[in-house]
Amino acid sequence: MAAASTTKISWRLQAFEAHSSSVCCLAVGKSSGRLLATGGEDCRVNIWAVSKPNCIMSLTGHKNPVESVQFNMSEEQVVAGSQSGSIRVWDLEAAKSLRTLMGHKASITSLGFHPYGNFLASGSMDTTIKLWDVRRKGYVYRYKGHSQAVRSLAFSPDGKWLASASDDGTVKLWDLTQGKTITEFTSHTAAVNIVQFHPNEYLLASGSSDRTIRLWDLEKFTMISSLEGDTTPVRCIFFSPDGSCLYSGATDCLRVFGWEPDRCFDVVPVGWGKVSDLALCNQQLIGVSHHLSSVSSHVVDLKRVKKSGGSVIQGIIQDNEPLKEVKEPKGAALRRSYERPTTTCGSQRVKQRPDAERRSPEGERRSPSEDEAEEKLSSAEIHNAEDYKEIFQPRNAISRTPPRVSEPFPAPPEDETILAITRQLKDVVSPFPDKPQAPPLTTSTPVLKVEPTVVSCVKHPSPSGSPPPQPPATMAKTKPQVKIIPSTRNEPIGLNVADFLPTPLNNRAGALSEEESLSQIQKGHDTMCVMLSSRHKNLETVRAVWAREDIKSALDTAVSMNDLSILVDILNIINLQPSLWKLDLCMTILPQIDKLLQSKYESYMQTGSTSLRLIMKHFWVLISDTLKATPSVGVDITREERHQKCRACYKQLKTLSNLVKNKAAQVGRHGSTFKELQLLMAPLDDLL
Structure with missing residues (x-):
């Protein structure tokens, strides 16, 4: 396994159908990097274990499409916001709904859990931010200041500040105890999609549709860096655990940035598309994206990525030895570090809880019977009891997150070239004589590497009503020796690639000739x-x-x-x-x-x-x-x-x-x- 993991810097881990309709949002648990939540237009929230093909549980209750989803720090709770403005919180361990929060007037666009306690922040298209105590109905604070939708929220590591990013191009910093704006950063020239606090120092990073990442000093409230190089809007950023570098997810690659001075340490090609979230697991960076009803996850082996030094690596490393860290001399810390409280701030915050006038009028009007009726609409349906027990059931465990296995996510056993991929696809499609052969794909890793692509929690019949097609016999030759959790069904459900290919003009068996292929390509x-x-x-x-x-x-x-x-x-x-x-x-x-x-x-x-x-x-x-x-x-x-x-x-x-x-x-x-x-x-x- 160790030898195989060094053959690639990045690879696709899996691709699967996550919902019966389009996927609207997703989130990876930051604590373990092994838990995934997806929200869809089918009004459901589905919970998955990264690299496993089957849905663990499906959370229902929303009546409108789920637009935002997030785990809490311990990954024992998940929160989801809908297009109508309602928010629901579920306890994953108990498999039940905890609370329904009402107060926003438009779609929920961002959510964030407080690092120490039972507090939750939500941002909406109604331009407001609300701070909730999930143990009570009604919001604690309402923050006004943005003029457009709030796209991202992040709490500081010490839990005292809240950063917000908006479509209006601004980043605001809020004091949670004072309930007011500390400062506003306005250097971005387009919508700001993501904000992230440095794990140790007083630094804040923001990524924007203007294709830049900006870093802000939170002592002097000035911009110290403008990191450029992404060719598409910046959707995801993630600080390394030691805070030495910043990872940026663009459509076609991962960039590793440093600052003071501004520089790009490495560029790693990754075909993950519009990556929506990043997380870290066993020195591997997990990137997850969604398109229509499907979700795909990719892995970048950080042991082979340059995270310091001055030169930029363009492309894949050619030698067989992993890179060694280049340690730069570091002097004293340039900035203050966050002071974490010695106890949880939940009790402290309750003492500072504002009076009733600051609570949600919408929440106060709701009677107990309405709340009970609302909670009855929510449910958590377990679809994979084995995985559920493994992840959430051990109540005496210190961590309720998925077990941190020593083995990393496995890479494909060899570095296939595009020619090899084409040859594999040809072998797969050729058993169907009445269909033309598939054209070569340009992805770095074929979707066929992930098997089976089964979603046991989404039950909808095939369009034709016929039983799912059997996988071709030749797949046994090309299938990598990767441990696969067996499906709850007897047979895997997969897509027959040949069904999606055009029928030849003369309807004869076999592939199109080169002239016919060129003619079809040049049509129009x-x-x-x-x-x-x-x-x-x-x-x-x-x-x-x-x-x-x-x-x-x-x-x-x-x-x-x-x-x-x-x-x-x-x-x-x-x-x-x-x-x-x-x-x-x-x-x-x-x-x-x-x-x-x-x-x-x-x-x-x-x-x-x-x-x-x-x-x-x-x-x-x-x-x-x-x-x-x-x-x-x-x-x-x-x-x-x-x-x-x-x-x-x-x-x-x-x-x-x-x-x-x-x-x-x-x-x-x-x-x-x-x-x-x-x-x-x-x-x-x-x-x-």
């Missing part, structure tokens, strides 16, 4: 080139008008082309520069936003939503005050023109408000976006 290529050339020419025209006249004329030109793709390209530029916007510009854009919000393309909807948020944020006060103002005596042409423009904008906003209300009832992330817009446009109803 000429049409696409013509379309892109036309789009490029139109954009050049708009750019020339902008340079010659002004942005208003350029936007009018773009609208006259009657091509939404051109309009989206222009809006994506000016949405980043609010200073360019004027009232005249709003009059031109608002009718187009109506078309964008009703588009079938998600990118168009997102661009239209961003423009609408910007208009409401920067122009609603002007529109409202102008329309409410008492008519002037005499002739004031400027004021009359402004009043007409504001009236026109208001009528268009009312039309958009009705559209947003209708779409807010949708299920999924689109519904969440429109619910946020609905809250933002609520003042329209107050203006007669």
Whole structure:
């Protein structure tokens, strides 16, 4: 096993269907790195053991899609927030629901457990943060300050501070006892997706959609580093346990950063896609991502990753020996270290609990009978009794998390090249003579390495109603010798790759010829080139008008082309520069936003939503005050023109408000976006 683990730096551990519909969120237990929770549009929370194929238990009770999920520090509790704003807490050891928390007015976008005690923080699309005592109904504190959805929350290691990151591009630091903002960091130029405290020193890291990671000194409240290099928005960051480096998960690789001075120690190619969470287990970094209804996990062997020194390693290490740590001389600590309390702060916090006025009015209105009825809706259904007993049942154990086995997650037995992968897939598909062979994949590790991909907790029939296909006999030749926990079913359920391949044009058996393959690949290529050339020419025209006249004329030109793709390209530029916007510009854009919000393309909807948020944020006060103002005596042409423009904008906003209300009832992330817009446009109803 040890020899096999040194053949690869990174590999795919498993891939499986996690829910009967799309997966919305996931979280890995940070204490063990071996427990995984997923939340889906099917309103369920499923619990898994990393590297094992079967669901341990399924938690039900939410009536809306689960948008955020998180473990507590000991991994004995899990909390999940839904699209409706409700929060539910489950005890995994007892397999029961503990509490339902009501108070947010929109989708829950982030959750975080306090490191010492029974406190929980939640962030929402309603822009507020709430601090809850999970032993009681009603929130303890409500923090206001962000102008858009709160995407990430993190408690400081000493439990005294809370950091929040938001779509408004800011990072805020809150004092939990004082209930107020300590400071605000505003250097990011796009939405901030993740915040993380340094495990020892007064440092805070934040990752943003502007593709940078920034580090903040929490004594001087200044930015000390701006780490660049990620080619996609930063979704996950994770400090090493000793705090010597910072791991950043991008779509195609893992980067290892250092600071003071800023540098990148290593770049490790990992095909994990939009990785959603990182954790550490036995000197291995676990990265988990989700796409549609499937979840995949990847492993990076940190023993072979450079975590110090000055040079950057591009690609995979060629020698067979693991890297040795390069120890840098370290002087005295540059910053203060956190002072952990000697006792749990649960009792201390209860003494400092604020009075009833600070508690949730929504929670106070709920009667005991309503609470009991709400709890009865929640349940924890155990699907894998063997794994459940192994992980959660030993009540006398000091740690209730999965056992920390000495063996790391196993790597594939050899370094396969893409050619070898193609050969394996060819062997698998060839037993089906009526199907063409699969094209070679470009992933570093084939999905077929993970077997079986069974989800015992999601019970839904196959589309055809026929029994699942048997795995081909040749798989026995290519299957790695990896210990697999047997499924609760007699036979594994898998996807027949051949079923998804196109049928040859002449319907004859066998693979397509090289000429036929090239012909199919090039279908539509000429049409696409013509379309892109036309789009490029139109954009050049708009750019020339902008340079010659002004942005208003350029936007009018773009609208006259009657091509939404051109309009989206222009809006994506000016949405980043609010200073360019004027009232005249709003009059031109608002009718187009109506078309964008009703588009079938998600990118168009997102661009239209961003423009609408910007208009409401920067122009609603002007529109409202102008329309409410008492008519002037005499002739004031400027004021009359402004009043007409504001009236026109208001009528268009009312039309958009009705559209947003209708779409807010949708299920999924689109519904969440429109619910946020609905809250933002609520003042329209107050203006007669």
